[in-house]
């Protein structure tokens with residue numbers, strides 16, 4: 001099993017505000033969709049609920065939602081009561097990648113558990129005054145490869161680049 005993580009962060013490491021994404025970056029969304037399609041996406045309950053109902057579960061992906069609430073149900077999704085239980089469930093999946101897709105609590109726990117093999121981080125060159133942040137991590141422990149550099153245009157409020165971090 002390979003565990004990957006996909007996130008977009010602003011200049012301050014911010015990832016969300018008022019339980020939503022404070023930006024609309026269609027070419028980054030396209031990268032997210034193309035990368036995760038056909039695989040497994042793991043998200044926290046708040047992230048799940050931040051996705052408009054008509055877009056969830058995310059199509060053509062197995063959707064796993066984490067909640068400590070044992071009676072929580074999410075139509076079309078598997079619900080797990082812990083990250084460990086979720087990882088155990090997919091441990092024998094060699095044909096699919098497990099993508100940790102946030103939010104902040106889930107990213108933090110996945111990094112603390114040390115289970116993340118690679119990360120795709122979109123760095124957006126703008127500050128959005130976020131209220132949820134990606135955890136600090138030691139960049140010296142990761143190799144880096146630039147996947148995409150994108151300049152600001154009429155559809156994108158700021159320049160951004162997508163970096164792959166791997167061991």
Ligand SMILES: NC(=O)c1ccc[n+]([C@@H]2O[C@H](COP(=O)([O-])OP(=O)(O)OC[C@H]3O[C@@H](n4cnc5c(N)ncnc54)[C@H](OP(=O)(O)O)[C@@H]3O)[C@@H](O)[C@H]2O)c1
Nearest residue numbers: 008016019020044045046047067068082102103104105106
């Ligand atoms: N920029 C990005 O790439 C990106 C990506 C994803 C999300 N976001 C943003 O991130 C924000 C949401 O992040 P968040 O940190 O507030 O919430 P979150 O991580 O999405 O969800 C937190 C919830 O997950 C459940 N949970 C957490 N740890 C668990 C565990 N170990 N076992 C079982 N369940 C667990 C709990 O649900 P219960 O309360 O039901 O127990 C908890 O309240 C939003 O603003 C969203 O837009 C940004």
